[in-house]
Amino acid sequence: MPPDRSMEGFEQWPRHFGDIISAMPNNSTKEQFFRMWSRPLFHMQEGKAFIEEHLSTPGVYVLYRTDEPCYIGKNNQPLFKRLKQYALKPNTRYYNFWNYFSAFEIDNESERDKIEAMLLFSHAHCE
Secondary structure (H helix, E strand, O other), X not given: OOOOOOOOOOOOOOOOHXXXXXXXXXXXXXXXXXXXXXXXXXHOHHHHHHHHHHOOOOEEEXXXXXXXXXXXXXXXXXXXXXXXXXXXXXXXXXXXXXXXXXXXXXXXXXXXXXXXXXXXHHHHOXX
16 A cells, blocks of 8 residues: 555644744735634624724734634625624624634735645644
């Protein structure tokens, strides 16, 4: 039986979400990274305004159920729009499954793809 090469080349990738922050190139993100923010902020007028102001660019996000990641995604529009949709529209797929979020603002599309891939890979190996 031939050796499994499906993981070949991934040995150097970060294994945990915390490692990904330090692995990001300095020019790929803004200085803003939001970690484990509470979903109820979307239900408060001041909270929603603050999030809209600070998540105004595209990026990558993680939805958590308590402290466990339940969904990882990226958005080519402002992160606020996507997260607001998940937080306030009951018919969205993940509406009932998360209570915290983290977000990376990343302007560069190829860097967004790389960071999302690293997060997905890291999550798959955390379980």
